[in-house]
Amino acid sequence: MDYRQLLVSVDLQHDVSYLLQRASKLAQLMAARLHVLSVLPLDEPFSGLAGSESLLRLKQESLDYLTRQVATLPCQLGECRVESGSVAAAVQGTLAQLHCDLLILGAQQHAGFAAGWGGELAGLPHHRHDVLVLDGNRPFWSQPLTFQLFLPLNEEGKGLLARADRVARALDAKLAVVSVLETPVGQTGQQADAALCQAEHQLADWLVRLPHPPQSWQVIRGELGLLLAQARASAQSQLLIVGAGRTQAPHLSMGSHVPALLQQAHGDLLILH
Numbered sequence: 001m002d003y004r005q006l007l008v009s010v011d012l013q014h015d016v017s018y019l020l021q022r023a024s025k026l027a028q029l030m031a032a033r034l035h036v037l038s039v040l041p042l043d044e045p046f047s048g049l050a051g052s053e054s055l056l057r058l059k060q061e062s063l064d065y066l067t068r069q070v071a072t073l074p075c076q077l078g079e080c081r082v083e084s085g086s087v088a089a090a091v092q093g094t095l096a097q098l099h100c101d102l103l104i105l106g107a108q109q110h111a112g113f114a115a116g117w118g119g120e121l122a123g124l125p126h127h128r129h130d131v132l133v134l135d136g137n138r139p140f141w142s143q144p145l146t147f148q149l150f151l152p153l154n155e156e157g158k159g160l161l162a163r164a165d166r167v168a169r170a171l172d173a174k175l176a177v178v179s180v181l182e183t184p185v186g187q188t189g190q191q192a193d194a195a196l197c198q199a200e201h202q203l204a205d206w207l208v209r210l211p212h213p214p215q216s217w218q219v220i221r222g223e224l225g226l227l228l229a230q231a232r233a234s235a236q237s238q239l240l241i242v243g244a245g246r247t248q249a250p251h252l253s254m255g256s257h258v259p260a261l262l263q264q265a266h267g268d269l270l271i272l273h
Helices: 017-030 053-070 087-097 111-123 155-170 189-207 224-233 255-263
Strands: 005-010 033-040 076-084 102-106 130-134 145-150 173-181 216-221 239-243 269-272
Touching: 005 017, 005 087, 017 033, 017 053, 017 102, 017 130, 033 053, 033 087, 053 076, 076 087, 145 155, 145 224, 155 173, 155 189, 155 239, 155 269, 173 189, 173 224, 189 216, 224 239, 224 255, 239 255, 255 269
Parallel strands: 005 033, 005 102, 033 076, 102 130, 145 173, 145 239, 173 216, 239 269
Antiparallel strands: 130 269
């Protein structure tokens, strides 16, 4: 997985130093260039500044502050920008202009943003950027690394498995694969056992085709949304990986759970497209 141009979006109304440090360490690991963006959203407390000289001064002061913050980061730095207006439009435009392939957000900084535009972004068919959400209360990853992939067993799953495997190998991490079966209403125990057996065979068939086998894999019964939330908050793995697709079978509709995951402030999350 070759991430070469990273964009970290920061909110200057919060302390950005830790998020910038984590993003820069990731850029180092990937030998990638890190671009930094902050957006003044022109709602409170900036709602009266649109089009004014005060806004221009505020943008320049914000850019000066951000430039000082990034000056000592131990990675290859790209552009540092401060925009105003719609956060969604500014992020989307910057991703395109700088040809970025990974967007990095702070879990605590972007709670409202992630709940709104971030959730919408993850499911947009024209959006092809992966999104990494970093928990500002967790330390940067240290070896040994384990990444946990929640994998749908459908047409999207094979591609998602291959991409997650490349991400894990690029960062020298072990991959733990989980597929979830939700029991439909009215399904008998015998039917549930048969479905579980079929899913295990399908997943095993996919996994033997990988260049390197995962550290572990399992198919479990349960409620997908609850298991995803528990996995993100757990300290058993450093990163939860999910797909953004919305075309899955109903019992594995991973994409429909992305907005809820983005609202959750705990744990690191990677959304692959």
